[in-house]
Amino acid sequence: MKFDETSAGLGLRGLQIAPAQAFGAVRLVPLLREHVREDLRLETRPYGDDGPDAVGVRGLADRPDVAYFSYIPHAYVLRWSDDGTAVAARGASLSSKKQGLRTVGGVRVLHRMVRAEGPGALRFLPLHLSFEGFLSLHFGGPDVAWSEYSREALSHGLSPRRERAVLGAYVKGLEDAVRMFEIHERQVGALVFVADALAAMVCFPHPDDYRALHRALVRDFFGEIVYQYAILYDDVPAHRVAVREVEVADLAGLRAAVRRAGADWAAFTGDMAARVLREPLRWQTLHRAGPFRLRRFMSALHPDEDNHIGEAIVRDDGGELEYCKTFRLSAAQVRRAYLLDKLAQHDWDLARTAEALAVTREALLVRLRNAGFGYLLKGHVLKDLPP
Amino acid sequence: MTMSTQTAAARVTCEDLVVFLNACFCCTGQREFYSDGHAQTVSIEFLHDYIRGNYRRLYARTLAAGVNHFNRARIVTELLAGSRHLAPEERREEGRLIAAALRSLPAPRAYRALLAVRARGVNNRRLRAIVRDYLSARPDLKFDAIKYRDKLRDLILHTHLPLPGELGGFLFKGWRERRYAAPLLESFRRAHYSEEALYELPFTVAEGLAARRKIDRAVFLRKIAPRLTALERLRLQATAAREGVAELTIDLGRAGLTRLAIYVLSLPLGERRQRAAELRTALDAAARRCLRDAPLALGRVAAVLDCSYSTAGSPDKPRRSLAIALAVDALLRAASAEYLSFWTPAADDPLQLVPRGQTDLAGPLLDALETRPDLVVVVSDGFDNDPTGGAGEVCRVFKARLDPAGRTTIVHVNPVFDAPELGPRRLGAAVPTLGLRDAEDLPTALAFARFAAGDLSLAELEDYLARRVAVFLARADLAPEEATA
Numbered sequence: 050m051k052f053d054e055t056s057a058g059l060g061l062r063g064l065q066i067a068p069a070q071a072f073g074a075v076r077l078v079p080l081l082r083e084h085v086r087e088d089l090r091l092e093t094r095p096y097g098d099d100g101p102d103a104v105g106v107r108g109l110a111d112r113p114d115v116a117y118f119s120y121i122p123h124a125y126v127l128r129w130s131d132d133g134t135a136v137a138a139r140g141a142s143l144s145s146k147k148q149g150l151r152t153v154g155g156v157r158v159l160h161r162m163v164r165a166e167g168p169g170a171l172r173f174l175p176l177h178l179s180f181e182g183f184l185s186l187h188f189g190g191p192d193v194a195w196s197e198y199s200r201e202a203l204s205h206g207l208s209p210r211r212e213r214a215v216l217g218a219y220v221k222g223l224e225d226a227v228r229m230f231e232i233h234e235r236q237v238g239a240l241v242f243v244a245d246a247l248a249a250m251v252c253f254p255h256p257d258d259y260r261a262l263h264r265a266l267v268r269d270f271f272g273e274i275v276y277q278y279a280i281l282y283d284d285v286p287a288h289r290v291a292v293r294e295v296e297v298a299d300l301a302g303l304r305a306a307v308r309r310a311g312a313d314w315a316a317f318t319g320d321m322a323a324r325v326l327r328e329p330l331r332w333q334t335l336h337r338a339g340p341f342r343l344r345r346f347m348s349a350l351h352p353d354e355d356n357h358i359g360e361a362i363v364r365d366d367g368g369e370l371e372y373c374k375t376f377r378l379s380a381a382q383v384r385r386a387y388l389l390d391k392l393a394q395h396d397w398d399l400a401r402t403a404e405a406l407a408v409t410r411e412a413l414l415v416r417l418r419n420a421g422f423g424y425l426l427k428g429h430v431l432k433d434l435p436p
Numbered sequence: 437m438t439m440s441t442q443t444a445a446a447r448v449t450c451e452d453l454v455v456f457l458n459a460c461f462c463c464t465g466q467r468e469f470y471s472d473g474h475a476q477t478v479s480i481e482f483l484h485d486y487i488r489g490n491y492r493r494l495y496a497r498t499l500a501a502g503v504n505h506f507n508r509a510r511i512v513t514e515l516l517a518g519s520r521h522l523a524p525e526e527r528r529e530e531g532r533l534i535a536a537a538l539r540s541l542p543a544p545r546a547y548r549a550l551l552a553v554r555a556r557g558v559n560n561r562r563l564r565a566i567v568r569d570y571l572s573a574r575p576d577l578k579f580d581a582i583k584y585r586d587k588l589r590d591l592i593l594h595t596h597l598p599l600p601g602e603l604g605g606f607l608f609k610g611w612r613e614r615r616y617a618a619p620l621l622e623s624f625r626r627a628h629y630s631e632e633a634l635y636e637l638p639f640t641v642a643e644g645l646a647a648r649r650k651i652d653r654a655v656f657l658r659k660i661a662p663r664l665t666a667l668e669r670l671r672l673q674a675t676a677a678r679e680g681v682a683e684l685t686i687d688l689g690r691a692g693l694t695r696l697a698i699y700v701l702s703l704p705l706g707e708r709r710q711r712a713a714e715l716r717t718a719l720d721a722a723a724r725r726c727l728r729d730a731p732l733a734l735g736r737v738a739a740v741l742d743c744s745y746s747t748a749g750s751p752d753k754p755r756r757s758l759a760i761a762l763a764v765d766a767l768l769r770a771a772s773a774e775y776l777s778f779w780t781p782a783a784d785d786p787l788q789l790v791p792r793g794q795t796d797l798a799g800p801l802l803d804a805l806e807t808r809p810d811l812v813v814v815v816s817d818g819f820d821n822d823p824t825g826g827a828g829e830v831c832r833v834f835k836a837r838l839d840p841a842g843r844t845t846i847v848h849v850n851p852v853f854d855a856p857e858l859g860p861r862r863l864g865a866a867v868p869t870l871g872l873r874d875a876e877d878l879p880t881a882l883a884f885a886r887f888a889a890g891d892l893s894l895a896e897l898e899d900y901l902a903r904r905v906a907v908f909l910a911r912a913d914l915a916p917e918e919a920t921a
Contacts, residue, residue: 067794068823079794229470231745231794231821234781289825290798294833303833304802311823 052331052347059325059346059361063369064252066240066315067233074282075226076245078318080238080252087135089254089341089362089371093262094148094172095123101150101159104174106181110160111151115188115208117181120216121159122268127171127362127372131339136169148172163336163343171338176269176374179345179358182333183378184210186347187389190425191397198397202425207389212382214270220248221279227266232259238373240322241266244282246355247322248275252373254362272377288314324348325357325375340365350387352380385420411435450894453494454887455859456487460503460511461881462860462871463853466752470819473752475855480507483858488514492522496530497901499537500908502880504873508537509549516553516563531566533905536912538570543580546570547587554594564595571597578620581606583638635659639668654679666690670699688718693726693767694874697759700787708787715787719762723770730879734811737772738804740797740827741765741779742816748791758791760851761815763875768813778804795819797863798826801846805834811845817852818861818869828864835866847885849878 067079101121105113128136145151149160149172162181163173190206191198217223220243230239237259238252248271253259290310297303319326329349336343345360359375378386395401403413415434417423423431463480467473484507488495499511512534519527538546550570553563571591574580580588581603589607592599605613606621616622626633627645634642634649639660646656657676661683664672669686676684688696700708700715708715747758765786769775778800779786781793797820804812820827831846848869850860860871868888870881886892887900 068821070794070821070824229746232792233794233822287824290823290829291825292829292833294837297833297837300802300806300834300838303830303838304799306833307798307802307823307826307830310829311826314823 052333054332054334055329056332058323058327058330059250059359059370059373060368061319061326061370062367064238066318067236068311068314069242069288069318070226070230071285071287072226072229073222073284074244074279075220075222076242076285077226077230078240078242078322079233079236080240081233081235082237082256083235085235085237085256086133087255088133089127089129090136091253091255091258091262091372092126092128093123093265094126096121099157101157103156104159104162104177104181105153106162106185110149111153113153113158113160115185116158117162117177117184119177119180121174121177123175123265124159124172125175126166127173127338127341127343129169129171129339129341131169165336165338169339171336171343173336173343173360175360176376178335179347179360179374179376180212180214182345183347183358183382183386184212186386187393191392193396193398195397195399197399197426197430199425199427207422207425212385213273214376215273215276217267217269217271220267220271220276223271223279224267227264230263232263236260239263239266240318242285242321243271243275244278245285245321246275246278246377247324247357247375248272248278248377250322250325250359250373250375252361252370254371269374270376272382273379275377288318290314324355325359335360341371350383350390352383352387356383356386381420384416385422388417388420388422446894449491449494450887450892450897451890452487453491453498453894453897454890456483456495457498457501457503457884458869458871458888459483459853459859460498460501460507460871461877461884462504462851462873464504464506464753464873467750468753468852468854469746469749469757469817470852471855476853479855479858480510480853484510484514493526493529494898494901496533497905499533500905501884501901502877502904504877505541505545509541509545509552512537512541512546512549513552513556516550516566517556517558519562527562531562532909534566535569535573536909538566539573539912540908543574544584544587547584547591551587551590551594554590559594564597567591567595568597577603578618579638582620582624582641585610585641635663637663639664654681657681658683667695670695673699674702688714689721691718691722692874693719693722693763693876694759696722697763697766697875698755701755701759701762701789705788705790712785712787719766720770723763723766726767726876727771730876732767732771732879732882734768734772736774736807736809737768737811737813738776738778738807738809739765739768740800740804740812740814740816741777742795742797742814743779743783743789743791744781744793744795745791746795746817746819755791757817757851758789760849760872760875762786762789764813764815764849764872764878767875767878772811774809776804776807776809794822796822796826798823798830801827801830805830805844809844811847814846814848814863814867816848816850816863818848818850818854818863820863825864828862828866832864832866845885847882849881 063083065081067081069076069078104117106115106117108114130136149164151158162178166172188207190202194203235256237256241249292306297306330346332344332346334342334344341362343362347358348356350356356378357375362372364371391402400410403410465477515530602616611625611628623633623636627637634645642660658681741761749756765777780796780800783789846867848863848867849872850869851872854861860869862869868885870888872881
């Protein structure tokens with residue numbers, strides 16, 4: 050994955066944070082759209098039993114070189130108009146070929162993560178898009194044929210590279226929270242906190258899209274750490290407003306005080322999600338569709354902070370966020386990506402990388418092995434390393 | 437020291453009892469929007485055990501306090517399940533209350549309460565006397581023998597009470613007997629052989645036989661129509677519309693307020709719009725009829741009514757919270773000199789309500805307070821989330837800063853039992869919260885508000901209960917000297 054821009058976080062242009070609703074360890078924060086526009090709509094295309102097993106990421110449709118394997122419950126189809134007129138979300142009945150679904154050696158393979166389907170329509174796979182970006186980070190492997198790397202690593206790169214995620218339905222309490230959540234009138238998105246750690250941010254173009262896709266939150270996938278937090282923590286304190294009664298002289302004053310207290314909590318909630326909203330993110334543009342850009346992003350990988358990946362659709366004029374989904378990486382996932390980043394920065398030279406990380410070469414080898422990258426190195430290099 | 441211990445004990449008793457009564461007003465052990473049926477059952481069972489174990493005399497008296505049917509039946513069962521340590525006069529008072537409570541319950545609930553005692557393995561002279569009195573007071577035991585056949589038979593099996601006339605043979609031999617002299621029993625026997633006799637039976641009995649015969653539903657409904665009770669008619673409206681049966685028209689002017697509200701909300705929006713005038717008149721008439729039974733005269737009233745998504749309720753109680761809000765709206769309009777309603781989220785026409793959106797109680801509550809009313813009634817499940825706890829803060833600050841003289845009373849009416857809190861969820865310490873199962877009980881609930889606010893002492897609560905007991909026993913038509921058991 051090559052980044053083409055580093056900029057400040059997703060921001061909340063055109064969105065407002067509404068008061069949070071907490072259920073057990075899950076806190077859902079509604080995001081409301083200030084001006085609802087009709088020129089961009091999202092719909093799901095559910096894949097039943099004969100859905101894709103894999104996605105051909107690179108190569109020909111019938112003979113992909115690189116493929117992404119995962120459980121894929123559905124795709125999103127984006128419909129837009131260039132001139133700002135309303136588009137109707139409509140169901141499509143396409144044949145398998147038209148959908149880009151082919152059988153390659155008994156495996157159902159979907160052609161590409163993002164695919165234009167006629168004018169004004171785009172199909173893409175939510176979250177898989179960003180996850181594929183994360184997996185393809187330095188996927189090519191060592192650029193320089195250092196003697197420590199195995200022949201396999203030099204010729205095929207990191208393949209196969211794999212990571213784990215957890216289905217939303219397995220995150221304890223999430224299903225109940227989603228069921229009991231009361232959707233606001235202009236709501237287009239939500240911040241999902243588990244044990245007050247940001248688990249995901251979702252945002253859709255239109256309130257009707259959100260209402261239709263709200264329950265699909267349990268079919269998204271979440272970081273392993275989110276799953277653990279949900280088990281470890283029973284509940285989170287509610288964001289109850291408090292008014293200082295000495296400051297209140299009449300009903301109008303009381304109304305203002307309550308509104309102020311609500312706004313304080315909204316600002317605080319924004320701070321809780323600062324890692325995706327404000328901190329710098331690295332972006333990659335994947336597709337341009339009329340006045341919209343589909344991009345994926347990754348936060349700067351700091352092993353001691355929370356890191357997120359995700360994808361977003363941004364309007365060109367005004368930079369309004371039309372769609373986004375994020376995924377919280379677990380600590381081990383961040384460590385792996387961080388090590389790869391550091392290796393790539395130093396041309397995969399183990400000695401220089403170890404120096405940059407301020408550890409011995411041996412310690413770096415241990416870290417690589419423990420992170421699951423032992424398969425990149427020759428057997429004798431890993432021999433006699435401490436555990 | 438002794439004195440303060442006593443007052444502390446009295447305060448604890450008073451608080452415990454208020455919690456229990458409030459729970460008994462709204463809990464039915466069914467699944468709610470925010471908690472499942474199991475949590476509800478565990479929670480209410482604990483309350484019953486705790487209060488029966490500690491305050492047996494007051495526990496019995498709560499039967500008269502207007503608690504809902506589910507809890508009345510439960511109290512009857514608990515009281516009958518054990519009474520070994522009671523003094524004779526205590527036992528006598530309990531007996532009268534139990535007999536009155538059983539009569540005030542719908543028959544299936546009363547039978548189920550008595551059978552629950554059987555499930556506990558209790559069979560004594562007291563139970564047999566209670567059952568004997570209950571059965572002898574039933575207006576038509578033959579009808580019960582048909583409609584509640586299994587229940588009555590199990591009860592007789594347990595208590596070995598003699599039955600009048602042919603009933604014994606009927607219950608234990610049923611339709612295999614040759615012939616019955618009583619017309620109702622005879623038509624039950626004949627219904628097993630002839631289709632005409634089927635339509636002389638109560639609906640619930642005929643329905644099972646009709647299903648066994650594979651009689652077309654529309655034909656069956658058309659022919660059984662004259663035998664339907666008012667509630668059955670109301671319940672079958674959707675089925676009748678689906679099957680195209682025109683004979684099941686109901687007189688909306690006679691339905692109870694809460695049932696009517698539930699019916700109105702079960703209609704599709706288009707139909708509600710078409711029949712708006714008719715439905716509105718029916719709601720108002722039901723409210724006025726309700727006030728005739730339990731008078732309530734209020735001055736300037738404002739209501740904050742919750743129609744957020746959580747009022748959709750659960751599969752067990754679909755849209756019940758919303759129906760209560762709608763019914764309370766009609767009731768308060770009829771009962772008050774000046775009335776204003778504030779829905780959240782805002783709604784123009786109460787007949788077009790759908791459970792949707794977030795719960796913002798603080799905003800509408802402030803709107804209501806600006807009209808300077810005497811009484812503000814908040815009808816909500818207490819999950820105030822836009823912003824969280826806003827309404828509680830508004831009430832607290834309003835009472836402390838803006839209305840220290842207490843010119844405006846704020847009352848929170850909650851139709852939902854929150855299992856973890858062992859009662860209806862509160863908005864805050866500043867507002868009394870009252871459980872409410874049926875909108876018709878609003879006058880009782882408002883009378884109870886002073887206790888829920890925590891202003892009154894145990895003596896006053898006992899006094900209140902004693903008065904309710906006197907009324908309850910008088911209404912049950914039970915003269916004191918006739919009391920048995």
